[in-house]
Amino acid sequence: EPEVTQTPSHQVTQMGQEVILRCVPISNHLYFYWYRQILGQKVEFLVSFYNNEISEKSEIFDDQFSVERPDGSNFTLKIRSTKLEDSAMYFCASTLAGGSETQYFGPGTRLLVL
Template sequence: EPEVTQTPSHQVTQMGQEVILRCVPISNHLYFYWYRQILGQKVEFLVSFYNNEISEKSEIFDDQFSVERPDGSNFTLKIRSTKLEDSAMYFCASSVQGGDEKLFFGSGTQLSVL
């Protein structure tokens, strides 16, 4: 079965550094998402992306965050200047359409900001 692939699985960085988290969504999917989950807390929406632009974003997704689909397969999340509170598991997800559609999640990138 097709799956969403995320790299790296773990990322350790120093506070203030830039990180890029990478995702390869399922090939025929049109909607892409980033979620994050702080240890022991709920899965939180960050951003949705469709037709090469952001369709929605949460309050968490401030100017330090950006997303990009640089080619036909990759979908990236960039955090420009990481903070301690950005430490979390970041999940990429995709869906065929954006309506009543199930989300396919990747295995996540565990980001640790020191």
């Protein structure tokens, strides 16, 4: 069964450093998402992406964040200058047609900012 994959599974970085989290969505999917889950808190929506553009973003997704689909398979989340409060599990998701279609989630990348 096709699945969403994410790399790395864990990343430790120093505050102020840039990090790039990578996701490979399911191959025929067209809508891509990033969510995050701070330890002990709920999963929160960050951004959705379709047709090489951001379609929705939350108030969390400020100028420190960016997303990109650099090639036909990868979908990346970049945090330009990490802060301690960026420490979280980051989930990528994809769906075939957006809207009410089921979102398939990857296993997540656990980011720790020191």
